[in-house]
Amino acid sequence: MTADQYNFAYLDEQTKRMIRRAILKGLAVPGYQVPFASREMPMPYGWGTGGVQVTAATLVPDDRLKVIDQGADDTTNAVSIRKFFERTAGVAVTEATTEASIIQTRHRIPETPLREGQILVYQVPIPEPLRFLEPRETETRKMHALEEYGLMHVKLYEDIARHGTIATAYAYPVQVEGRYVMDPSPIPKFDNPKLESPAIQLFGAGREQRIYALPPYTQVVSLDFEDHPFDPSRADYPCAVCGAVDSYLDEVITDDAGGRMFLCSDTDYCGQRQAAGHTGTEGAP
């Protein structure tokens, strides 16, 4: 089957309409999980089928697409999704955050601030923030409907009781516009402040068949206790390559003797800084 035999962006138009309706509803009710009829995609669940469907329903031919996985443009997951849309939609692609009109992401928000007009699409494994404490879907839906969110704090309480501090480091729960409690997908809590953004943010969970959204400039508050306030912590090192002290870092083990270094997880951001002449301890000349 050749590329021109696919409908634009793989999904048929009826499916896209259905997904767009879910997206619009999600934007109208920020943080609310809208059920949708998730389709089988030519990739396994867990590889971003939710995000891919949202991207497919959102793409137009003159979009420029960027795909990242844990901040990197060059990992398997990012590369295969990017190729998928190059082939089925023929859209332009880029690795530069500033140039992209749609960014599909797994587990990160780019370091470069987003602007109005951009769309950030998240791949979400488990959309229900209450799931780990309350396994019944009927009950969690009721809890959302009635704003019964005490249980969410039980999770944070357990963290402090066990670790002395809120140890939840990713998928840190937030409350949207003082209403719905939302799982921001497994982004590091370092990224939580960036959820209040000029860009549109869409969240797709393929296996769980849920879409939710944050319109631009939506208020997003990370949950905490009065005496244990939210702290978007970061490893206390500069990036070994570009020297950045404001970016989220990956820890890289360099040898069998326990040697390690810290690198920007956002490869585009790190590359831009290097191009601008910034270097770290291990920086290439």
Place this chain on the structure above:
Amino acid sequence: MTAALEQPLLQVRGVTKHYGARLGCGDVSFDLWPGEVMGIVGESGSGKSTLLSCLAGHLPPDAGEVRFDVDGSLRDTLQLTEPERRRLHRTDWAFVHQHARDGLRMGVSAGGNVGERLMAIGARNYGEIRSQAADWLNRVEIAAERMDDRPTAFSGGMQQRLQIARNLVTGPRLVFMDEPTGGLDVSVQARLLDLLRGLVREMGLSAIIVTHDLAVVRLLADRLMVMKDGRVVEQGLTDQVLDDPQHGYTQLLVSSVLQV
């Protein structure tokens, strides 16, 4: 302490529940006054658990009213909206299950289990939640150093006491208990009974206790209701019903108990 309490806390009228053609419980009516503990006894299938479920809002009855004192006026809890009813369950009402694991979150620490009801009504200060949880664990005789252990590591009696602490931390006015001492060793039962008696007295709690154990109601309940085949056959003061039973079934029940 009498003048201010001239209204029942709970007023039950004609509560009826059918399971198909079979009667679960039929036309049950009574008043429960503040500070009173009422026992409901009967053998398996007598309808006592069905009645408790209907009263506690777990099971919608076919007919009847369950009026509860909300801010001084009696309101039919069966007509409350769901948010109102759920709020009642988090604040003024409590339910102690026979099996502690039905009433606890087994994956959450003892302190978290007690703290949940506080967080559910808006507590957002970790230190305060923790000190209240510690206070309650102490009241139910669970050592402070067990606070961060999960209930899976507790004995049956400890789990039951934890369930009681979790239920009472928000100072409810009415507690429903379904065989609270069932499945516990006799020695553990006695300790739990004494604990419940003390808490009922200190907090001025009203309680409805379903059990098949006449010894439990004699020690815990002020009043007793005897059920058979879904109907109330006799009710009155606990010691009067047990010592001078009027109905043939109650006489049989009382005479069937082994004397120790």
Place this chain on the structure above:
Amino acid sequence: MDDCVGESDKAMIDCEGVTKRFTLHNQGGTVIEVLSRADVQVAPGECVALTGASGAGKSTLIRMIHGNYLVEEGRITVGGVQVSGADARTVLRLRRETLGYVSQFLRVVPRVPAIDIVAEPLLTAGWHADAARAHAAGLLTRLNVPERLWGLGPSTFSGGEQQRVNIARGFARNYPALLLDEPTASLDATNRDVVLSLIREAKARGAAILGIFHDENARSQVCDRVVDVSAFRPVAT
């Protein structure tokens, strides 16, 4: 509680035409009539003894006054509150505020310390825990219950020790009306005298006391009057 004491010419405990019969539904509906048209009045400050052969209905009458047995016919009032036909709440309030009872047997939650058993009626009446325990300790001391036993559950005590805990509990509060079912049984002479002085003190503060005393000597020391319940024996059929 002295406000509960009525006018002295009016009976604190008043039984009028009280009849009791038991119907045994599981034994062919056999009806056993125990008392017929019993009349007993006890005035404040008075101690009245019930006498009569075993099975004559002394305990039955005491239990009816306490609300423990239902009244088939007739009328019983205590401190002006009608017991016969009363609902559970009325009887409970009467027991909490007006009517004390020392039964023959101690019936308590197993393993609860003796001192807490004695203090419980005070706690129920709203006493502070420390004050209630101090008062209970005083009574136990007076009744010669060794202090080493106070923290133990009485189920392992001797009969006499159990009975003294029971008496301490019954006398913990100054009830205006008091029912005593053989309070001096299984007590030695010393403790019997303590109980008799407790009864005298209760009388002196105006309590109406109705009791069963098998011990004639004890009876003659504290009782003002004797009522023989044999007089209320049902007519044989």
